Amino acid sequence: MVRENYIRRQREEHGRRAVAVLPIHYPKELLTALDLLSVEVWGPPGAPRSDAAGRIQPYVCSVVRNALAFLASGGADVVDAALFPHTCDSIQQLATLAHDFGGWKKPALTFLHPKGEPRPSSRRFVAAELRGLASRLEEVAGRRLDPDRLAAAIQLHREIDLHRAALLDGRAGLDMDDAELYGLLRRGEWLWPEEHRAELVAARSRLDPARRRPGAPVLVTGYVPEPIATLEILNAAGAFVAADDYAAVGRRIARQPDGPIGDPWEALADRLAAVPPCPTRATDQDARMRHLVSLLDRSGARGVVIHVVKFCEPELFDVPAIRRTFAARGVPLLYLEGELERQLSGQAVTRIEAFAEMLGQGGTT
Amino acid sequence: MILRRLQYELAARAVGPFLTALDDWQRRAKGTKARTGPFSPPLESLRKLKDMMTVHYLSGRYADGAVPVAWVTSGFPVELLRPLGFHTVYPENHAAMCGVQRIVPELSDAVEAEGYSRDLCSYVRSDLGSLDTGRSPAGRLPRPDLLACCTNICQTVLYWYRDLARRFQVPLLLVDTPFVYGEPTDHQIRYVADQLEEGIEMAEKVAGRKLDRAALSEAARLGRDGSQLWGECLETARNRPAPWTGVDGFFHLGPIVAMRGTEECNAYYRMLKDELQDRVKRGIGGLRGEEKHRLLWDNLPVWYATREITTLLGNGGFNFVCTTYTNAWAEASSLIDPADPIVSAARTYSMVMLNRDLPNKLRLLSRMTGEFGADGAVLHSDRSCKPYSIGQVDLKDRLASEYGVKTLLLEADHNDPRAWASELSSNRLTAFMESFG
Numbered sequence: 001m002v003r004e005n006y007i008r009r010q011r012e013e014h015g016r017r018a019v020a021v022l023p024i025h026y027p028k029e030l031l032t033a034l035d036l037l038s039v040e041v042w043g044p045p046g047a048p049r050s051d052a053a054g055r056i057q058p059y060v061c062s063v064v065r066n067a068l069a070f071l072a073s074g075g076a077d078v079v080d081a082a083l084f085p086h087t088c089d090s091i092q093q094l095a096t097l098a099h100d101f102g103g104w105k106k107p108a109l110t111f112l113h114p115k116g117e118p119r120p121s122s123r124r125f126v127a128a129e130l131r132g133l134a135s136r137l138e139e140v141a142g143r144r145l146d147p148d149r150l151a152a153a154i155q156l157h158r159e160i161d162l163h164r165a166a167l168l169d170g171r172a173g174l175d176m177d178d179a180e181l182y183g184l185l186r187r188g189e190w191l192w193p194e195e196h197r198a199e200l201v202a203a204r205s206r207l208d209p210a211r212r213r214p215g216a217p218v219l220v221t222g223y224v225p226e227p228i229a230t231l232e233i234l235n236a237a238g239a240f241v242a243a244d245d246y247a248a249v250g251r252r253i254a255r256q257p258d259g260p261i262g263d264p265w266e267a268l269a270d271r272l273a274a275v276p277p278c279p280t281r282a283t284d285q286d287a288r289m290r291h292l293v294s295l296l297d298r299s300g301a302r303g304v305v306i307h308v309v310k311f312c313e314p315e316l317f318d319v320p321a322i323r324r325t326f327a328a329r330g331v332p333l334l335y336l337e338g339e340l341e342r343q344l345s346g347q348a349v350t351r352i353e354a355f356a357e358m359l360g361q362g363g364t365t
Numbered sequence: 366m367i368l369r370r371l372q373y374e375l376a377a378r379a380v381g382p383f384l385t386a387l388d389d390w391q392r393r394a395k396g397t398k399a400r401t402g403p404f405s406p407p408l409e410s411l412r413k414l415k416d417m418m419t420v421h422y423l424s425g426r427y428a429d430g431a432v433p434v435a436w437v438t439s440g441f442p443v444e445l446l447r448p449l450g451f452h453t454v455y456p457e458n459h460a461a462m463c464g465v466q467r468i469v470p471e472l473s474d475a476v477e478a479e480g481y482s483r484d485l486c487s488y489v490r491s492d493l494g495s496l497d498t499g500r501s502p503a504g505r506l507p508r509p510d511l512l513a514c515c516t517n518i519c520q521t522v523l524y525w526y527r528d529l530a531r532r533f534q535v536p537l538l539l540v541d542t543p544f545v546y547g548e549p550t551d552h553q554i555r556y557v558a559d560q561l562e563e564g565i566e567m568a569e570k571v572a573g574r575k576l577d578r579a580a581l582s583e584a585a586r587l588g589r590d591g592s593q594l595w596g597e598c599l600e601t602a603r604n605r606p607a608p609w610t611g612v613d614g615f616f617h618l619g620p621i622v623a624m625r626g627t628e629e630c631n632a633y634y635r636m637l638k639d640e641l642q643d644r645v646k647r648g649i650g651g652l653r654g655e656e657k658h659r660l661l662w663d664n665l666p667v668w669y670a671t672r673e674i675t676t677l678l679g680n681g682g683f684n685f686v687c688t689t690y691t692n693a694w695a696e697a698s699s700l701i702d703p704a705d706p707i708v709s710a711a712r713t714y715s716m717v718m719l720n721r722d723l724p725n726k727l728r729l730l731s732r733m734t735g736e737f738g739a740d741g742a743v744l745h746s747d748r749s750c751k752p753y754s755i756g757q758v759d760l761k762d763r764l765a766s767e768y769g770v771k772t773l774l775l776e777a778d779h780n781d782p783r784a785w786a787s788e789l790s791s792n793r794l795t796a797f798m799e800s801f802g
Contacts, residue, residue: 054758055758056755056758057746057757057758059748060754086543088520089520089521089751089755090755092752093751093752093755093756094755095546096546096722096723096756097723097756097759100722100723100724101763110544110546112543112544114543114556115523115539115541116539116541119563120559121556121560121563122541122556124552125543125553125556128550128556129552132550282520282524282527285527286531310484311484311751313485313520313521313751314520314524316484316485317485317524317525317527317528319482320476320479321531323479323480324479324480
């Protein structure tokens with residue numbers, strides 16, 4: 001309801017149209033430049049909002065089943081279009097199921113990003129896809145894309161990335177618990193980017209490099225921090241997230257040098273290529289392992305939490321490699337699998353508590 | 366190297382054919398065992414099929430070190446590799462063999478212990494488990510020099526082949542085919558064509574020779590003709606009674622999957638087509654008794670329970686006369702143009718059913734039920750294949766309401782019998798049969 005009211009206000013006060021966006025990677029700068037509010041749909045969590053979830057088999061992830069139920073129940077009717085990035089087999093099928101067979105009556109846009117290692121062919125394809133998407137978004141926005149506005153939007157999102165990276169990197173010196181920090185970072189999924197930037201700037205002022213957060217630092221990797229109780233329990237048990245590799249959060253922060261923008265289309269393609277390795281893009285697995293190890297080393301994390309959504313194939317395929325990588329370094333690891341529940345099971349709570357306790361005692365698996 | 370090549374050629378040209386001939390002779394000497402159950406005697410071509418596949422796998426045991434070896438996904442444009450002399454191995458085909466032999470739980474256990482989830486595709490778990498345990502119905506698969514993967518059937522294969530690339534430390538040739546909503550855009554086709562050109566460079570390096578473009582055109586022609594011949598075999602089932610069962614088609618797929626783009630493959634399908642047409646002329650059906658109802662099967666087979674399902678249905682006079690799965694290797698063949706093998710392959714391999722949207726699949730299902738006179742359809746809701754299964758609930762409802770086709774959604778997994786509830790499925794199939802009156 002908060003989001004719905006916000007979307008309405010944005011429309012009334014700024015004349016902004018809105019686009020619901022499915023996970024994960026998409027060129028948000030294009031939407032910002034066209035004055036389109038992007039509102040991401042990660043499920044939403046909890047029980048499906050309508051019986052339409054039953055149109056997809058229960059062995060498909062809850063992100064996709066909940067999204068269909070949400071769209072079909074009118075949960076996203078306040079927006080003007082939906083964008084389905086080419087994240088996985090399930091989301092690409094959802095795009096045709098919801099649009100072609102019912103559940104979503106407004107424009108359905110797709111963004112097909114290439115899979116695998118960057119190649120000359122994939123670079124050309126991304127360039128063409130970006131322009132194709134821009135053209136579809138222009139129709140939704142009812143306005144032409146202004147190159148200057150695009151450059152400004154790219155700059156704005158670069159700044160947002162910088163702030164988000166600073167907060168994640170310096171979190172040990174931040175007087176916020178994990179739930180508060182993730183609440184802030186995830187508001188970027190639906191706030192107008194300038195408002196989100198203002199919140200981030202305010203939060204950065206609370207960073208104190210001299211402060212050392214008590215507790216056992218951990219690295220979290222996975223899809224989306226839901227339910228947030230996962231992190232609350234981790235904190236209560238004496239651990240905190242010192243390094244982040246959630247697809248919804250850290251894996252979308254590009255750490256690029258802040259140089260001149262030049263050709264904005266090239267800059268957009270560069271940004272998409274600059275985000276950390278993500279299994280949904282099927283980039284090099286070794287590079288991802290190196291990235292995770294570097295996150296662990298930089299943050300001083302003493303343990304790793306793998307937090308995945310059940311049936312999420314891209315994430316699940318990397319789990320054995322993550323296990324191998326950290327087992328070889330003697331780093332304890334906790335595997336959590338959920339289905340976007342609102343609450344954690346008692347069993348999961350006990351496992352998190354035991355893991356945090358073990359880290360606090362300096363134990364290993 | 367020379368000795369290895371000699372072993373490979375001997376296995377392919379002498380030992381393999383000799384062993385299969387010996388096996389044939391022994392079987393003849395013992396007399397043909399009558400096929401039990403509701404089915405007509407097996408096709409004569411089945412023996413040739415078995416011989417071909419045996420020789421293919423036997424020679425494969427000696428391929429590494431003799432010729433370049435590529436492990437290839439079933440939807441990969443294999444025509445590119447033929448002129449470079451690759452021996453091709455199809456892990457999906459191998460996994461299906463593991464499924465038929467019901468050894469998947471044991472193989473899967475091995476990889477689950479390493480952290481692979483049971484929610485991952487059972488083909489992947491089968492093949493990786495086979496590598497871990499050394500158990501294989503094929504005896505031994507040759508070590509690959511190249512992994513060739515096309516995402517037109519799913520993205521799962523990319524994760525699978527990435528894992529194989531790590532295990533074997535060999536290059537991964539990826540052809541990423543963006544999903545087609547409606548019609549493909551020019552830049553989608555261009556992207557796939559560009560990747561094929563990039564892939565040729567990689568394959569040339571591995572094979573140690575340059576691609577002969579004329580030979581590529583010839584391989585494309587052979588591939589197109591083979592797919593067309595396969596389609597013509599399938600089309601014989603439009604006759605009443607159908608001369609075979611759609612499930613026979615699952616097993617006769619072997620050559621078009623594993624040997625596409627070769628004359629041997631095409632010769633086999635010419636023979637099979639002749640035999641099927643002869644059966645049509647003589648009024649011999651796939652079922653021994655009356656073919657009362659004709660069905661369509663959607664999705665991969667349930668490899669370990671195919672016999673169980675078809676026998677139950679066959680006893681009631683129900684025959685699967687067509688399947689979307691076997692049709693997949695025939696549907697886009699007309700798009701292959703030997704004069705333009707790269708761009709036409711880009712288009713052909715992008716346009717396979719699994720890479721296209723649901724309205725296209727509904728059109729395909731309705732067309733097939735119409736052309737084959739199927740009055741019912743069983744849609745296998747396959748726990749291990751999400752791209753094939755998402756949308757089936759709506760497809761089932763639409764087939765019934767818009768096309769008057771009786772439908773059943775059957776829950777299973779194509780390779781892992783632990784996801785199969787035999788009694789429950791029998792009850793559902795029986796109730797489905799009863800609904801025909």
